[in-house]
Structure formats: C-alpha cells, structure tokens
Amino acid sequence: MFTDWQAFRAAFLNQLQSMHGKSLEEASPEDKYTALAVMVREYISNAWVQTNKHYENKGEKQVYYFSIEFLIGRLLGANLLNIGVRSEWEKWLAELGIDLNQLENEEPDAGLGNGGLGRLAACFLDSMASLQLPCHGCGIRYKYGLFEQKILDGYQVEHPDNWLKNGCMWEIRKFDKAVQVKFGGTVWSEEKNGKLVFHHDNAQTVLAVPYDIPVIGYQNSTVNTLRLWSAETVQEDFDLLAFNQGNYVKAVEYKYSIESISEILYPDDSHYEGRVLRLKQQYFLVSAGLQSIVRRFKKKHGSILDFAEKISIHINDTHPAMAIPELMRILMDEEGLSWNEAWQITKNTIAYTNHTILPEALEKWPVDIMKSLLPRIFMIIEELNKQFCSHLWSHYPGDWQRIASMAIIADNYVHMAHLAVVGSYSINGVAKIHTNILKQDVMKNFYHFYPYKFNNKTNGITHRRWLLKANPDLARLITNSISPSWIYYPQYLSTLLRYSEDAAFLEALDKIKETNKMNFANWVHNKYGITIDGSSIFDVHVKRIHAYKRQLMNALRILELYTRLKENPNLEMVPRTFIFAGKAAPGYFLAKRVIKLITTLAAVINNDSTIQGKMKVLFLENYSVSLAEMIFPAADVSEQISTASKEASGTGNMKFMMNGAVTIGTLDGANIEIHEEVGDDNIVIFGLTAKEVMNYYQNGGYRPWELVQSDTRLRKLLDQLVNGSLPVPREEFRVLYDSLVNSDEFFVLKDYAAYVEAQEKIDMLYRDNSRWNKMCLSNIAHSGKFSSDRTISEYAIGIWKAKPVVIGDILEPY
Numbered sequence: 001m002f003t004d005w006q007a008f009r010a011a012f013l014n015q016l017q018s019m020h021g022k023s024l025e026e027a028s029p030e031d032k033y034t035a036l037a038v039m040v041r042e043y044i045s046n047a048w049v050q051t052n053k054h055y056e057n058k059g060e061k062q063v064y065y066f067s068i069e070f071l072i073g074r075l076l077g078a079n080l081l082n083i084g085v086r087s088e089w090e091k092w093l094a095e096l097g098i099d100l101n102q103l104e105n106e107e108p109d110a111g112l113g114n115g116g117l118g119r120l121a122a123c124f125l126d127s128m129a130s131l132q133l134p135c136h137g138c139g140i141r142y143k144y145g146l147f148e149q150k151i152l153d154g155y156q157v158e159h160p161d162n163w164l165k166n167g168c169m170w171e172i173r174k175f176d177k178a179v180q181v182k183f184g185g186t187v188w189s190e191e192k193n194g195k196l197v198f199h200h201d202n203a204q205t206v207l208a209v210p211y212d213i214p215v216i217g218y219q220n221s222t223v224n225t226l227r228l229w230s231a232e233t234v235q236e237d238f239d240l241l242a243f244n245q246g247n248y249v250k251a252v253e254y255k256y257s258i259e260s261i262s263e264i265l266y267p268d269d270s271h272y273e274g275r276v277l278r279l280k281q282q283y284f285l286v287s288a289g290l291q292s293i294v295r296r297f298k299k300k301h302g303s304i305l306d307f308a309e310k311i312s313i314h315i316n317d318t319h320p321a322m323a324i325p326e327l328m329r330i331l332m333d334e335e336g337l338s339w340n341e342a343w344q345i346t347k348n349t350i351a352y353t354n355h356t357i358l359p360e361a362l363e364k365w366p367v368d369i370m371k372s373l374l375p376r377i378f379m380i381i382e383e384l385n386k387q388f389c390s391h392l393w394s395h396y397p398g399d400w401q402r403i404a405s406m407a408i409i410a411d412n413y414v415h416m417a418h419l420a421v422v423g424s425y426s427i428n429g430v431a432k433i434h435t436n437i438l439k440q441d442v443m444k445n446f447y448h449f450y451p452y453k454f455n456n457k458t459n460g461i462t463h464r465r466w467l468l469k470a471n472p473d474l475a476r477l478i479t480n481s482i483s484p485s486w487i488y489y490p491q492y493l494s495t496l497l498r499y500s501e502d503a504a505f506l507e508a509l510d511k512i513k514e515t516n517k518m519n520f521a522n523w524v525h526n527k528y529g530i531t532i533d534g535s536s537i538f539d540v541h542v543k544r545i546h547a548y549k550r551q552l553m554n555a556l557r558i559l560e561l562y563t564r565l566k567e568n569p570n571l572e573m574v575p576r577t578f579i580f581a582g583k584a585a586p587g588y589f590l591a592k593r594v595i596k597l598i599t600t601l602a603a604v605i606n607n608d609s610t611i612q613g614k615m616k617v618l619f620l621e622n623y624s625v626s627l628a629e630m631i632f633p634a635a636d637v638s639e640q641i642s643t644a645s646k647e648a649s650g651t652g653n654m655k656f657m658m659n660g661a662v663t664i665g666t667l668d669g670a671n672i673e674i675h676e677e678v679g680d681d682n683i684v685i686f687g688l689t690a691k692e693v694m695n696y697y698q699n700g701g702y703r704p705w706e707l708v709q710s711d712t713r714l715r716k717l718l719d720q721l722v723n724g725s726l727p728v729p730r731e732e733f734r735v736l737y738d739s740l741v742n743s744d745e746f747f748v749l750k751d752y753a754a755y756v757e758a759q760e761k762i763d764m765l766y767r768d769n770s771r772w773n774k775m776c777l778s779n780i781a782h783s784g785k786f787s788s789d790r791t792i793s794e795y796a797i798g799i800w801k802a803k804p805v806v807i808g809d810i811l812e813p814y
C-alpha cells in the first residue's frame with residue numbers, strides 16, 4: 001500500500017488531521033492509535049469484501065463457530081503482524097518519533113471471555129483465517145467484558161470493564177442485517193393444508209444488530225468475519241410505549257431491559273448459574289446467528305434441503321446448544337419443512353465440543369423457566385426428548401435407569417449436554433485424556449449408543465500471537481536458525497532439535513530469556529515498586545483461580561519454604577520469584593480467600609530482609625490477554641498442577657512451553673500430551689493419576705484428617721494458617737484450613753509431598769544451566785503440535801469437511 005516512508009507519513013498525518021483535526025504534535029497517543037487502526041482497516045477493506053464475495057460465489061462449505069465468549073484481546077499488533085507490515089510500520093513510526101508498542105497499549109483489551117474457553121475461540125479464529133478456511137465466529141457484543149480486577153488491601157475487588165467507552169476501532173455496525181428475536185408470549189397451532197402452522201403471540205421482540213470484526217489471515221489475503229450481536233429495542237415498540245401511554249420512564253425501563261441482554265458477560269468460568277438473563281443471552285445468540293445464516297444461504301443457494309452440505313455450525317460447549325431446537329424451528333415454522341426433513345438437516349449441521357467434566361459446569365435449565373421464556377423452543381425440545389427416549393426404549397427395552405440418565409428432559413430440567421449430543425453429528429473432547437473420560441465415564445451411555453459421533457481434538461494456541469508477536473527476539477532467533485517456515489508450518493519447529501548440543505545457540509536462547517525477564521522485572525518495578533531478581537527462577541502460576549487448579553497447594557509450599565528459610569537463612573536454594581495472576585468469580589468465596597492468602601504471603605515475604613531476597617511473591621492484578629503476552633516470554637517454570645482428571649485440556653500450558661518454560665505438572669489435560677512430546681527429561685511430572693483420583697471419588701474420597709494427624713510437617717504447616725502467625729485476623733484463613741482437613745476434595749494434601757519433591761527437582765535442574773537451556777529448547781521444538789493450526793486442520797478435515805478457499809488467486813496480498 002505504501003511504497004516508502006514519505007507515502008506512509010503523508011497518509012498517517014492526513015488521517016490524524018481528518019479524524020481528530022490535529023497535527024502530529026497536538027495528537028495524543030490515543031489519537032495516533034485510532035488513526036493507525038483506521039489505516040489498517042482501510043488496508044484490508046478490499047480483501048474483506050473480496051473474501052466474502054468469493055465465498056458466496058465459490059459455494060464452498062461455510063463454517064460458523066458459535067461461542068458465548070471470544071477473548072480476543074487487543075487487535076492492532078496482531079493485525080499488523082498478520083498483514084505483514086508490522087516491522088516496516090514500526091520503523092516508519094519511529095522515524096516520526098512514535099513508539100508502536102505505546103500505541104498498541106492504547107487499545108482496550110477486548111475481554112469478552114472468562115479464560116481458556118473464550119481464548120481458545122479467539123485462537124481458532126486466527127488459525128481459520130490463516131489456513132484460508134471459510135469459517136466465521138458468531139458471538140455476543142457485550143457492552144461490559146470480564147470485570148477489571150483490582151487488589152485492595154490484599155482482596156480482589158471487581159470493577160466494570162467498560163471497554164467500549166471510546167468505541168471499538170475494528171467493528172462495523174451492519175444495521176441492515178439486523179434480525180428479530182422473540183421471547184415469551186404464547187404459541188398456538190392450527191392445521192392448514194394438512195400441515196401444522198405455529199403462531200407466536202404477545203412475544204417480546206428484540207432487535208439483534210450485528211457488529212462485524214475482520215479476522216485477518218497471516219499474509220494470505222483472507223479476511224474472515226467475527227460477527228457479534230448487540231440487543232436493541234425495535235424502534236417502533238419504544239416510541240409507541242413512550243408516546244401512546246405517556247409513560248416515558250416505563251419506556252426507558254423497557255429499553256434497558258432489552259439492552260441488558262447484551263450488557264454484560266457472566267464472570268463465571270467452568271461454572272453454570274441458572275439465571276434467566278443468561279438463558280436469554282444464549283437464545284439471543286443462536287437465534288440471531290442462525291437467522292442470518294439461513295437468510296444468507298437462501299440468497300445464494302437453491303434448496304434449503306442442501307443446507308447441511310453447505311453449512312457446518314459448531315457449538316463451543318453447551319452454551320449455544322439451543323441452536324438445535326432453533327434451527328428446527330426455523331426450518332419447520334419459517335421454511336415449511338416437515339419434522340423429519342428438519343431433523344435430518346439439523347443433526348447433520350451441528351457439531352459440539354465439550355470443554356469440561358466438572359459437574360457444576362454442566363448446564364441444566366428448569367423446565368418452567370424455559371417453557372415461559374422460549375415456548376416454541378421448549379415444545380421442540382419436548383418432542384425431541386419424546387422421540388429420543390422412545391428410540392432408546394427400542395434399543396434398551398426395560399432399562400429405565402439408563403434411559404432416565406440419558407433423557408434430554410429429566411427431573412424437571414432440560415439437560416443441555418444431552419441435547420447437544422443428541423442433536424449433533426460430532427462430539428469432541430479437547431485433549432486425549434478428556435475425551436477418554438467422556439467416553440468411559442461422564443458420557444459412557446451416550447458413547448455406547450453413538451460411538452461414531454465421539455472424537456478427540458486436542459486444543460491448540462495460535463503461535464502467531466503467542467510466539468511471533470509476544471516474543472519477537474525468540475521468534476527472530478528461530479527464523480534466523482531454521483528459516484521462517486515454522487510460521488506457516490509450526491511443526492517445523494522440531495528442526496530446532498538439531499541445536500540441542502550447540503552451545504552458541506543455547507546461550508542465545510538463555511540471553512533472550514534473560515532479557516525478557518529483565519524487561520518484565522522493570523515493568524513490575526514501575527507498576528508495583530517491587531524489585532525482583534532477574535536471575536531468580538520465575539515460577540509462574542497464571543490462570544483462573546479455582547480450587548481444582550490448586551493455587552492453594554502452591555501457596556502452601558511457599559509458606560513452608562519461607563518458614564524453612566527463616567529457620568535457616570543459609571538454606572541452599574536458587575532464588576525464586578513466585579508470580580501469580582488470575583481472576584476469581586465474584587461469588588466464589590474460597591477462591592477469593594486464596595487470593596488473600598497469596599497477597600498476605602507476598603506482603604510478609606517481600607518485606608522480610610532476613611531472607612536476603614531469596615524469595616519474592618507477586619500477585620499481578622487484572623490478568624488479561626495483554627498481561628499474558630508479557631508474562632509467558634519471561635517464565636522459567638510453568639505451574640500446571642490441577643487435580644488429575646479435572647482440567648479438560650488447559651492452553652496456558654502450551655503458551656508457556658512454546659516460550660521455553662519448563663512445566664511442573666500433573667498428568668492432567670494436555671499436560672499428558674506435552675509429556676508425550678518432550679519425554680521424561682524435559683518436564684517434571686508428579687502426583688496422583690486421573691485413575692487414582694477417580695478411584696478415590698468412587699470410594700467416597702479419602703480421609704485428609706488422618707493424613708494430617710500422621711504427618712507432623714503437614715500439621716505444622718496447616719496450623720500456620722490459623723494460629724495467628726500470619727498478619728491477618730485469626731479466622732481469616734479458617735475456611736481454607738477447613739476445606740483441606742475436612743474433605744480436601746481436590747487432593748491438595750494428598751499430592752503435597754510429591755509436589756514439594758518435584759519443586760526440589762526443578763531447583764536442582766535449574767542449577768545446571770546448560771541442561772536447563774536444553775530443556776527449554778526441547779519444549780520450544782516440540783510445541784508445534786500445540787499450534788491451533790494443527791487443531792483447526794483436524795476440525796476442518798475430521799468434523800466440518802471444509803476446504804481452504806484461496807483468496808490470493810483473485811487478489812494481490814492486500
């Protein structure tokens with residue numbers, strides 16, 4: 001687009017002038033950011049239009065990824081990188097005295113997700129566009145993203161994340177593509193020409209307005225779309241209420257009740273809350289998404305009967321599972337198909353990913369709520385349930401227990417996972433162990449009935465954001481050593497193994513880590529005023545705070561190490577900086593107390609000069625995609641210590657590995673596959689296996705109190721939580737203490753000794769610098785498998801049967 005600096009400069013200055021009426025000298029960093037973002041948008045606008053046109057004309061299968069969360073983070077840096085102009089524009093901006101990194105930091109982080117599930121969806125979008133697949137995202141444009149976390153007096157405090165307050169530079173409002181979504185009311189039917197026709201009266205109608213965000217492929221001219229829906233009042237309704245009834249306040253309340261549907265993201269991860277507003281969000285998403293897909297399909301294709309051949313709809317967990325009855329509704333009530341025709345199409349269109357086996361995350365909606373909020377949808381679910389149960393009856397005559405355990409409606413609840421399994425052609429787990437647990441345990445009966453539907457797709461992360469962008473020095477070293485092929489074929493990273501014995505390469509690797517750690521230490525110092533030792537081990541535990549992720553186990557070991565160090569200040573150990581970050585759901589009391597424990601330890605340890613700086617503890621506020629991008633490149637040790645069987649996959653584990661950190665972890669989720677890739681020598685594994693954990697559960701758990709009684713070390717350690725030795729009110733951590741000694745649901749105490757031993761192994765390994773560097777190299781070299789490009793290729797081939805569409809043939813790259 002720009003042949004040289006002069007041209008770039010002129011365009012940039014022009015943009016500043018026309019958007020903000022300012023010269024370069026007058027413009028604020030935010031003005032410059034918005035000007036640059038507009039330039040990027042203009043740069044890709046033609047490719048975006050052409051990509052859509054091409055998809056329509058070619059008639060290739062289109063895939064829509066429905067997700068209640070898309071944790072996309074900031075887009076400017078990633079977009080510049082994918083377009084392929086980042087380093088050039090960075091240089092040109094520097095010549096204007098502008099630091100591109102600073103401009104990138106002006107962008108609000110789009111936190112439209114809670115954690116792993118939402119970030120996975122964002123990584124998938126990047127891979128879909130980069131692999132030239134005709135796949136699009138469909139989600140909700142929450143006005144408020146995940147809350148902003150502040151730490152006040154050691155406690156988490158939540159603030160609203162008003163990320164849209166200055167507008168979003170990437171979205172385009174498409175009012176002409178709005179659709180109507182109906183809630184409540186009554187449904188009745190009449191027979192017309194031998195067919196049942198359904199009428200929906202007195203419904204509350206909500207206008208769903210789409211906002212499109214471009215998803216730019218890596219240097220390939222493909223620009224896909226993430227469509228986010230926003231709830232608005234149908235204008236006439238609003239005006240009528242206001243003026244005819246003369247009740248302006250009521251009308252405003254009405255407007256607010258409608259808009260509240262897309263107001264806020266529920267801040268719970270792996271946990272279901274049966275709130276009506278959440279149910280509204282779910283239906284709003286699927287109804288708006290499906291209506292627009294069907295409308296577009298009909299415009300281009302002849303018969304709706306071909307729908308399943310041309311469209312795949314993927315549901316990211318059960319939150320969008322109402323896509324099943326909603327597609328049935330559209331096909332029958334609006335397109336006039338019979339039940340059987342609609343059912344054939346629906347079950348051949350929808351594919352489902354399960355992301356967790358935690359019982360508290362499995363969604364089930366009370367029948368009465370669903371019936372009154374979504375009367376027609378409930379009718380369809382009821383009929384589906386009836387047919388499914390009678391189908392089961394013919395397979396398992398008399399086996400009531402089995403049938404009850406599989407029914408879609410049971411005990412006055414609609415079981416969303418059952419609905420998703422019955423109404424889809426593919427069901428996948430997100431790591432090998434997770435899929436096996438689904439097949440052998442949680443969904444055993446369904447697997448028995450539909451063995452052909454189940455498959456595994458181990459998660460992945462986009463190596464473009466998490467290595468190429470987040471860790472530019474490491475990316476440069478890799479490219480200079482093995483060529484840029486790894487960017488297109490991440491499995492090519494394995495070529496790095498040829499440097500395993502190359503002292504100069506290993507040293508270069510070491511230097512990069514050192515620099516990243518120093519940069520991070522400087523940032524910490526500037527933000528928190530805490531000095532951390534750049535040569536200490538950076539031991540990092542970042543993710544949602546959740547009992548099963550066992551931040552508490554890490555905190556206990558820190559407390560014990562500190563106590564030992566106090567007793568013996570000459571204790572032989574490599575200095576360590578323990579870094580935590582993560583949000584707790586606002587109503588999750590225990591998780592919030594764990595944060596308080598960590599911040600209390602930090603306050604004590606960081607201010608104790610007698611331990612000579614051998615330990616520091618940090619709890620970084622407001623974990624987000626942007627913060628994560630800073631942390632991963634600086635990490636030495638990756639804490640992946642969930643109770644085996646509980647973490648479906650994890651994706652942070654992959655980001656650490658790709659940036660050369662060594663995992664200390666349990667045999668859980670994708671840790672198992674990381675272990676398979678790097679081998680015993682390059683990972684530190686400890687603790688109970690999933691089988692052992694599940695055995696305990698089946699036999700009523702274990703008796704932690706007996707363990708504590710018989711282990712003086714554990715007893716002494718736990719006492720410290722409640723005996724007043726920490727500078728907090730005596731009862732502050734009683735709940736944590738009780739949760740451990742009474743039930744220890746997540747086997748913290750059972751795994752504790754093995755964890756401490758594993759940590760000592762890390763200490764020992766780190767002392768051997770060249771051995772450690774080789775471990776880092778091995779982790780980077782084996783991380784190619786965990787690129788989401790591999791994952792998405794597997795989805796495209798194995799589930800969607802979608803083929804790449806090459807846009808570059810019709811267009812110069814951008």
Ligand code: GLS
Nearest residue numbers: 116117270355430647648649650
């Ligand atoms: C999650 C799982 O807990 C993670 O293990 C998994 O990596 C992620 C993406 O598949 O999905 N499920 C969930 O509800 N939140 C998650 O992060």
